[in-house]
Amino acid sequence: MTGTFNSPIGQIAIHADESGILSVAFVEGDQPREADEPSPIVDHCLTQLSDYFSGQRRTFDLSLAPHGTEFERQVWRELERIPFGDTCSYLDIAKRLDNAKAIRAVGRANGANPIAIVIPCHRVIGSDGTLTGYAGGLWRKRWLLDHEARVAGTALF
């Protein structure tokens, strides 16, 4: 089951199976586009992504089934708790998992997140406020954070 979404920051490919969404990833220019295989779960994801980018949605309500180790899934669950428009550091996540020494492993798990945007790994930044890394490219991370700040700001004032 696959679907594609044309976002303001590039095409996004969605993969899913019966258990849920497997991946949401930016498609780079040289990657061949896969044929869409529509399904209700992919359609839900497409709709919610569209709402997110238009500023109508702050949280996702989707069934997720990312592949990873137990530790990675734990980190990804923590990422889902970071509120829309907010950010936190790798160290914050490590501390929430009760082990500050796991900071590097948290960084790797963050980078290995297969479900971009929906699991908001873009909300994790360096403890000094720098953006550090992002699998989709730092410019996308910056855009997503600006977008969320803008939408959150509009709601506040």
Place this chain on the structure above:
Amino acid sequence: MHVIMPEIASNQMHEERFADDEPRVPDDRPFGAGDPLATSGHDAQLMRAAMEESALKRSGTREFIDKQDEQLPDSDEALFLRYQEGDEAAFLMLYDRYKSSIFAYCARVLMGEGLSRDEAEDTFQDVFLRLAQYRHTFTGGDFKPWIFTITRHSCLTAKRLAFRERASTEYVNNSENFEEDATAEIRKAFSHNDDPLERMSRAEQADLLQKAIARLPIEFREALMMSEYDGLTYDEIGRITGTSLSTIRIRIYRAKSRLRKMLLPILGDQAGELLGEDA
């Protein structure tokens, strides 16, 4: 012990496979070359002349050597054992038997990787020098797999030297960019040498290592990275991942075994060094 056994079996299979890898060399010389040793420079000529002179001194005349070769088709193993006892003529006979196939192997492996003919010829010479240097390590058994193992190691060394010269990978290490700088961090973690040339070679090896790590099962990879790259103890890894200490031990042990298996054919004995093992 059951973990180690398959590795031994695998090594034996490797030796057998390696023997089968010997290139089929046509009767005429490879690449239209004459005798590769004779055409590979002054040093090679000197080496051959010295060996021939020594052989002639021992056996009287060149004709005698040829006659001996025709009349006594000794096995490779018997010839090499004779060479171990000081019979240089036996060494020359082995040289004549193997020079074409060894040179063809070096040329195929090295020139196929973009190395020059000169480098292939140097490596060819290196094989016979090693053969002489390590003659006492041959303790019988099949000679052909042994000489091709030496050839393969000589080719690997030549490739490493050549790639080291050509490597231009930048060694970088940013402070907190965990997601994008894993390669640089791994390089740093596995590098113990400040020599720039050595470091470039290390960078290349680290890239190989990272690719091999990426092929590990995810649980093995996670435990290995936490141990080697994050510097966490097995106990800490167990707590972080919610896994028992013995499981962590097994995962790291198996991760290293698999890495060693993947890297040995490429890096030879440097694989162990790269994995932080004692020589």
